[in-house]
Amino acid sequence: MRIDKYLWCIRVYKTRNIATVACKKGHVKINAANIKPSKEIFGNELLLVRKNQINYQYKVLDLPESRVGAKIVDLYRKDVTPKEAFEKNEMLKFAKDHYRKRGTGRPTKKDRRDIEDYTDEDIETQND
Template sequence: MRIDKYLWSVRFYKTRTIATEDIKKNRVSIGENPVKASKEVKAGDVIKIRKNQIEYKIKVLDIPKSRVGAKLVPLYVVDMTEKDQYEILKMRKESQDYYRQKGIGRPTKKDRRDMDDYVDDETPTDMESDDWDTFFKEINDDED
């Protein structure tokens, strides 16, 4: 099986196109040698993938016939990535969480709906046009 198709079928990449692009950028190698997208993968190969500034290392156990479900991936791949690489990934995620704390910044859709409900509760809805004039006069009088 081609390496781009293999990486897609074991759910390492979302699409074959993305896998092919990363292979062209020399981010994927078998052993120490960068490969082309058409390179055939065999059981026992060790594939190194540079993705999201992390160096993943996987070992091919078997070749699937087509794309497999997430629960079946361990039948075809062994993750040999070093633990410090996952720690780097964890630190990057934590640093991104620091960027915007909850409740600060632009309101979410739920926040906007809550604000709209609050504003709608304060204004009467069953008034006629003459009543609106009276309503606004009362508001202005209260402010003075």
């Protein structure tokens, strides 16, 4: 079975076209090697899929005949993604929120003065 079809069948991607584009961009790897969408896949291979800034790892257990329901997807793949990948994504969210709240717009004069004061202090400490 083609890798793009497999990823569509086990519901990693919503459409087969999206799975094909992901393979072409290098977001899908088999045993840490870049692949083409037409690559044939067999059992017991390790897939690395980069989606939403997370590197998911799946072990191929079996090949489905066609697209399967969400409840029985685990018969065809085993998710072996390390927990650190999800924790890293959570930390990234916190880092973005800490810098500037979403929707607050451009910095005000006070914000710019605070930023300038902070950067000026850094320059003075480096010169000493």
